[in-house]
Amino acid sequence: MSEQTNTGTVEQKKADTTTEVKESVKITAGLSKFFEQVADFSIFMGRYFRELIRPPYEINEILKQCYLVGYKSLGLVGITGFIMGLVLTLQSQPTLAEFGAEAWLPNMVAVSIVREIGPVITALICAGKVGSGIGAELASMKVTEQIDAMEVSGTNPFKYIVVSRVIATTLMIPVLVVLSNALAFIGAYIGVNITSDVSFPLFFAKVFEALKFSDVLPAFIKTFFFGFAIGIISCYKGYNSNKGTEGVGLAANAAVVTASLIIFILDMLAVQVTNTILN
């Protein structure tokens, strides 16, 4: 009886040890995969900058991508910006009214939109719309061997596909942010006028009175980084997809998730850097 119990305990211990080993192997494999990806991504970035400088420049493809990334996203980004301004104003108004500080509503809304909400929300929407599009497009090109066909035909696929798209996102996201901010101000103006009566010149005088160059310029500069992050991550995920048709969906998904996460990390770094420089 006691021998049976002993054997049972030993087997249990063996099973536990096997599970632990399996777990540690999994973690090690996960970690090594992560570092492999980091290395791959660094090489990808290095190649991007090399190809960026080296002629010939695919101007027409860059313009086409700018049109697709910028102009085609304007509707979505514009509506979001407008609603953001309107809702932010309506939500802040009761709290400010409690303190008798309703007159500060345009100032508060202006600073919130320009510094943080405008750039981050626009970048997140673009990560969703543009990032998933680029990820899926490049992955399907990879799956259908179009990229290989380009190489065979003598076109540099990296330059034609990746560089043009990353340039387009880097340049178009800031423009989208400016337009989205402008529409958010119009939304905020309507929001203010729902509850009280503020004239258009007074509202905008207050908005520009509240803003400083130290609010606008760092916020504008960081949008270039957001655009670059969306472009390079989506292209990396799509260009390196290798699981057949299943990989297309995975690449699109990974592009959105990673780009969104990187946008938040970049935003946090931008705040820290701006505060350090300005103080």
Add this chain to the structure above:
Amino acid sequence: MKKESGNKIKLGVFVATGVVLFIAGIYFIGKTKQLFNTTFRISAEFANVSGLQVGNNVRFGGITVGTIEDINIISDTIVRVDMVIDEDTRRFIRRDARAIIGSDGLMGNKVMNITPGTPGQPEIKDKDMMLTITPVSMDDMFATLKVTADNAALITDDMAAVFDNIRSGRGTIGKLLMDTTFAGNLDKTIINVKQGTAGFNQNMQAAKKSILLRGYFKKKEQAAEDKKEEKQEKKNESK
């Protein structure tokens, strides 16, 4: 080809709108910070700037005419504030104009207010040093409030002692309000006074009828009647 050029135009309009809005934004922000106007500089020295910051507004007659450009500590008791003011307002600011640090509302930013000065004086020049008025800081206000509060505490202590005395029936007012025997005595006194005045009335009636004083009272009655008649006659004459 046609579609491509159409797309290019759309892209051009899109980018141009974005760039124009951005430049307009920068221009309007710069305008509020007096970046594009012709300006002149003046300075003022304070012992305490009460949290005034670079970029805060300078107001003249309640209108924003400039901004604070720089704030530097000159010595242990002097802080120098440099201001950039719109050139157009220079002709209204006199040499004896004074600068005072104020606050934009209860929760607002600090502002520098400039008082106009005397009309006969010459106008202020570029890089002039302004006269100042020491601002009343919140600390000063709290210090004054503390003295008032201390005095109020002493007064309330004294009042508490007075009311304590009244409550325990000490002193005139205390006895008046709290002592029941005193109230009883007061009642009795009033009853006595009433009885006294009734007795006095009887005495007076008796005096009027006595032989010794009857003549005196009659004369008085006669004089009063004469006066009445005189008044009546005067009234009739005036009519």
